[in-house]
Each structure stands twice: as structure tokens, then as C-alpha cells.
Amino acid sequence: MNGAQSLFRALTDAGLDTCFANPGTSEMQLVYEMGKSDAVRPVLCLQENVVTGAADGYARMAGKPAFTLLHVGSGFANGIANLHNAGRASSPIVNIVGANATYHQPNFPEHEMIGGRIIDLARVISHWAREARSAAELAPLGAEAAAVARMGAGRICTLVAPTNCHWDPAPHAPVIGAPIPTPRVAEQTIAAVAQLLGNGKKTALLLGAQALRNEGLELAGRICARTGAQPMGETFPSRLARGEGRVQIQLVPYLPEMAQPFFAQYEQIVLVGALAPVSTFAYQGAVMQKIPPQCEVATLASTDQDVLAALEDLARAVKAKRQVTARQERIAPKRPRGELTPAAIGQSVSLLLPEDAILVDESATAGFDMYAQTAGARRHDYIYAVPGAAIGNGLPVALGAAIACPQRKVVALQADGSGMYTNQALWSIAREKCDIAIVILKNDEYAILNVELARVREGETTPRMQSMLDIDKPSIDWVSLARGMGVPAVAVTSAEDFHSEFRKALARKGPRLIEATMAQDLQPYVDLVMQMRQAK
Numbered sequence: 001m002n003g004a005q006s007l008f009r010a011l012t013d014a015g016l017d018t019c020f021a022n023p024g025t026s027e028m029q030l031v032y033e034m035g036k037s038d039a040v041r042p043v044l045c046l047q048e049n050v051v052t053g054a055a056d057g058y059a060r061m062a063g064k065p066a067f068t069l070l071h072v073g074s075g076f077a078n079g080i081a082n083l084h085n086a087g088r089a090s091s092p093i094v095n096i097v098g099a100n101a102t103y104h105q106p107n108f109p110e111h112e113m114i115g116g117r118i119i120d121l122a123r124v125i126s127h128w129a130r131e132a133r134s135a136a137e138l139a140p141l142g143a144e145a146a147a148v149a150r151m152g153a154g155r156i157c158t159l160v161a162p163t164n165c166h167w168d169p170a171p172h173a174p175v176i177g178a179p180i181p182t183p184r185v186a187e188q189t190i191a192a193v194a195q196l197l198g199n200g201k202k203t204a205l206l207l208g209a210q211a212l213r214n215e216g217l218e219l220a221g222r223i224c225a226r227t228g229a230q231p232m233g234e235t236f237p238s239r240l241a242r243g244e245g246r247v248q249i250q251l252v253p254y255l256p257e258m259a260q261p262f263f264a265q266y267e268q269i270v271l272v273g274a275l276a277p278v279s280t281f282a283y284q285g286a287v288m289q290k291i292p293p294q295c296e297v298a299t300l301a302s303t304d305q306d307v308l309a310a311l312e313d314l315a316r317a318v319k320a321k322r323q324v325t326a327r328q329e330r331i332a333p334k335r336p337r338g339e340l341t342p343a344a345i346g347q348s349v350s351l352l353l354p355e356d357a358i359l360v361d362e363s364a365t366a367g368f369d370m371y372a373q374t375a376g377a378r379r380h381d382y383i384y385a386v387p388g389a390a391i392g393n394g395l396p397v398a399l400g401a402a403i404a405c406p407q408r409k410v411v412a413l414q415a416d417g418s419g420m421y422t423n424q425a426l427w428s429i430a431r432e433k434c435d436i437a438i439v440i441l442k443n444d445e446y447a448i449l450n451v452e453l454a455r456v457r458e459g460e461t462t463p464r465m466q467s468m469l470d471i472d473k474p475s476i477d478w479v480s481l482a483r484g485m486g487v488p489a490v491a492v493t494s495a496e497d498f499h500s501e502f503r504k505a506l507a508r509k510g511p512r513l514i515e516a517t518m519a520q521d522l523q524p525y526v527d528l529v530m531q532m533r534q535a536k
Helices: 002-014 025-035 048-062 073-079 080-088 117-124 135-149 163-167 187-197 214-227 258-263 309-315 344-350 364-373 394-404 416-422 425-431 447-452 477-482 493-506 523-535
Strands: 018-022 041-044 067-071 093-099 128-131 156-162 203-207 231-232 238-240 268-272 296-301 359-364 380-384 410-415 436-442 489-492 512-517
Touching: 002 025, 002 163, 002 359, 002 493, 002 512, 018 025, 018 048, 018 425, 025 067, 025 156, 025 163, 025 203, 025 410, 041 425, 041 523, 048 067, 048 073, 048 080, 048 128, 048 380, 048 394, 048 416, 048 425, 048 489, 067 073, 073 080, 073 093, 073 394, 080 093, 080 117, 080 156, 080 493, 093 117, 093 135, 117 156, 135 156, 135 163, 187 268, 187 296, 187 309, 187 416, 203 258, 203 512, 214 231, 214 309, 231 309, 231 394, 258 364, 258 380, 258 416, 344 364, 344 410, 359 394, 359 477, 364 410, 364 447, 394 425, 394 436, 410 416, 416 436, 425 436, 436 477, 447 523, 477 489, 477 512, 489 493
Parallel strands: 018 041, 018 067, 067 093, 093 156, 128 156, 203 231, 203 268, 268 296, 359 380, 359 410, 410 436, 436 512, 489 512
Antiparallel strands: 238 380
């Protein structure tokens, strides 16, 4: 047995059965091993950020890690943006990164990094990172990575595997990664939070991670029904059980100008698998905390702890009964007509989305309206693609979600600008025959930057400013782009045509793309930002 064989066995014995890959020379031994076995489904991706984003989407829906195959430092670096999103989503992922042979690295061949080693880069984006120095280390490290990745809500683990470690002899003994228990919340913490919930103050449970999935929401809903607390969700949920019949919650608004009045009514906030919400960016003279200073903040459980067990313990502590807070009712809006706006698209999605679909959202500014419009859709899982705010994860996450749940329809709402970061995902979606309806939300601009520019500009925008925000010269032809990668595609410009084409896309098995050119008015958000600036 060589090192590659021992590593492959360790990963498969640990239950990893899916690999998203963009391999090169240093990974050929593992490619060979996967090609001889049916224990792993290999999914080829044409760019590394698609690899890592797909592994993220897979983990969010499968509830277990896939492993990636990435080529040397530069290939790994290409995938870092979506590993960042995955880390913020607490997605379990095991990365296998090839490297030059240990004895060749000091010769400084072309793939060696200028200012350090691959492992230095890996530590920045991983919860666990190791580099094998011999073939005998590959299997134990692979087993450890698979075990650590499952800790808490999920962790990013990266194993750097030099080529000589692949081909050198390795021990024949199998290596099984024993599960690592996730820490439970202390009884004293449960009791302290239960006491807070009984003190009569206006309280909210701010939920994240597994607390936003159906089991967690049910527990939180029971606790809130018993104590009078209000359930709410973090701004960027990695996965949210949503729609008809689900526990009804609000998400913390993204814009600080909207978040501060949102929290103004509360006296105390309890964090459950979520961080205290802050402004994504600092703005000159502006408050960065979304929760006002007079509001007390306590933590029930972090993502390093067993969030569901903490909710179960808290439900017992407060003597929660079976009833929950308000459930979402089915809302069937009127079929939209006329101008194609984000709200109209949201209405069609709400009307037509099938039960138990997976809704992947990277709709950017269009999401302000579409998220509200789809609240009363049939029950579904909602995935916010970019919880780390690194744009370009929507199409890869949809790919990974479809691989994890082939029996469920995936709908990807993808902004046009950020979609160009990883349009290569279309090729893998076509190749794998994924059942995904892709909606490209086309406004020919980085629209959110018009809102951000309003925070700093004096007077009106100039053509030179606007040239760095608009992507209409030339306008991107998504229909040709999709067809060129094997995905059937159409373009629409009216609400009626979108509704018709979206219905067709849902009725057919396999991938289909709709380029939806929207009319969008962001002036109310620009005005809000300008008013807040003037008020200061």
C-alpha cells in the first residue's frame, strides 16, 4: 500500500463519499485511486472557487463533509474566497492539497510560494491545518481531518499532501477516525439563560447555525411560546427552514440604518449559535454594533458547542410545552404582470416553488424584495450563499446542494455581477445533470455599490464614478454563456414571460437558466443612507 491508497481508505472509512476536484500533477495518485473505486463520487470543476463553493453547498445540505482535491498553493489560493464563506457558514469540509515532494520544495520550483509555504496559507482559512511529512502520516492525518471537520457546527480542515507521501509505502493497517464529541453547554449556563428568560424583560433569541434548521427552530419556537421571547435569525443564514408551516422568524437587517430601529424595542438578546451582529463595514462616524449598548447580550451556545442539545436543555429548564410561536401561513400572491421587478420575480417564486425545494440566494440587492415575497412559499430550505460576504458562491453552492440532495429541486437566484466570479459552475451543473433552475437577476451593475457610494459622496455621481459600478458595456449575454457550457437558457424581460419560463424550468428535470432583465429602484435605500448621514 502506498500513501495515496492509505489516505483514500482513511477518508472513505470515515464516511466521505463525494469529492469536488480540480486536480493537477501532484494529485494524480489520488485521481488514480478514485478511478479504481466506486466508493467516492468525483465531481470535476473547472475552477477552484467552484470546487470549494460546491463542497460548501454539499455540506450545508448533506450535514457531513465532502473532500476537495486542489492543486498546490496557487490552486488552493483560487478557492479561498468560498472557503471563507464556508467557514462563516460553519460548513464541514476536508481539503486535500497536493504539493511538491518534500525533498524538491527547497529547490524552489515554479509552484513554490514566494513568501512561505502552502501550510501557512491554509492556517489562515482553516480551523485545522496539517502538512504530511511522510507516507505513514497521510492516513492518520486524513482520519483526523474527517473527525475534526464534524466538530461543533462544522469546521474547515486542510491537509497538505506532498507527492512523495502519495507514492511512498505506507502501513497496511486501516486508520479509523474516531468521532470527537462536541462539547455540551454547562448546566450553569442553561440555568442562567432560563433565569434571564423569566425576568420579564423584552427578549429575543438570536439564532444561527443548526438553530435555524427545522429541529432547532421547533425547539426555539417552543421556548419562545413559553417565555414570551421573540425568535430571530442572523442576517446571513447558512441554512434556514422556511415557508409554510415553519416557525416564523425575522432576520436581522443587513443595513445598520435598518438594524438599529429593529433592535430598539429589546432589553436583552440571547445568542444561540450566532455572533453578536455588527455592521459588515465600518463607516466614518457611524456605530458598528447593531444591538444598542443598553441592551444586554448573553450567549447560550456558540458554534463550537452542541447547539441543538443546548436548546433541548433550555426547553426543559423553562418547562416549554409542545406549542410554538407563530407558524408561517401559506401566502399565494397574485400572478405578477407587467414590468419585471425583483418583487415580481419573488411573487412568481412564491407561487410556483415546489414543496421541499432548496432555494439558494445570491440575489444581492434584488434580495431585499425577493426574500420578503417568498416568506409564504411552500416549505423549503433557504440557503444564503455568501455568509462570509465573499461574492460568487451562489452557483457553486447550488451545484453542491443538488449533488447532496438529487431528489429535491434546487432554485438558484443569482445576481449577474457576482455570478461572473464562478460562471464555470454552469459546466459542472450540466455535466452532472443537476436539477437546478437558475435565475440570473440582470441589472447590468454592481447595484449595492450605489448604496455604499451614497455613504461617502458629496453631490451627484459622475460618469467616471459610475463606470466602476456598471457592467453594461458590453452587457453580459448569459443565454449564450449558459448554452456554451451545456445549460439550456432563455431570456425574459416581462413578469408574464418570467412566470411562464420559471414554471417550465420547475417542470423539467435537469438544469435550465433564465436571464431575467429587471427594472430595479434602489433610490429609497440611497435616500435612507443620505438622510442618516445628514442627521449626524
